[in-house]
Amino acid sequence: xxxxxxxxxxxxxxxxxxxxxxxxxxxxxxxxxxxxxxxxxxxxxxxxxxxxxxxxxxxxxxxxxxxxxxxxxxxxxxxxxxxxxxxxxxxxxxxxxxxxxxxxxxxxxxxxxxxxxxxxxxxxxxxxxxxxxxxxxxxxxxxxxxxxxxxxxx
Numbered sequence: 492x493x494x495x496x497x498x499x500x501x502x503x504x505x506x507x508x509x510x511x512x513x514x515x516x517x518x519x520x521x522x523x524x525x526x527x528x529x530x531x532x533x534x535x536x537x538x539x540x541x542x543x544x545x546x547x548x549x550x551x552x553x554x555x556x557x558x559x560x561x562x563x564x565x566x567x568x569x570x571x572x573x574x575x576x577x578x579x580x581x582x583x584x585x586x587x588x589x590x591x592x593x594x595x596x597x598x599x600x601x602x603x604x605x606x607x608x609x610x611x612x613x614x615x616x617x618x619x620x621x622x623x624x625x626x627x628x629x630x631x632x633x634x635x636x637x638x639x640x641x642x643x644x645x
Contacts, residue, residue, distance in 0.1 A: 498560030503571025548625025569626025
């Protein structure tokens with residue numbers, strides 16, 4: 492467990508917390524999302540936030556690799572923020588179902604589901620690809636040096 496904590500959870504949560512802090516800061520500073528298309532199912536992107544995500548993906552990968560994580564674990568740490576958001580989005584469905592039973596009326600999730608699927612592209616797919624790009628670049632540039640350093644210590 493200690494190994495997984497240092498190789499996945501700490502790097503992943505650090506990337507998540509920093510990326511969410513940057514998103515909040517951009518929103519506070521007045522940055523508005525940009526529209527990606529002109530159809531009714533418009534997708535919005537926070538471009539400054541997206542531009543910051545490769546650094547957080549690279550940070551997660553670097554910290555995981557430095558803690559001795561495998562390439563797969565390091566890449567998982569890089570996309571951890573998106574996995575956490577996906578988990579939050581997906582948990583809305585069972586929570587809504589339970590909530591509907593508690594309050595005694597059906598909670599309409601068809602609108603919520605379509606919104607989540609539409610927004611999933613802007614909040615999950617694109618940010619995940621950008622985070623992964625940062626993680627892959629970190630592995631490309633940092634991993635050979637980390638591997639050489641680990642070999643020289645043994």
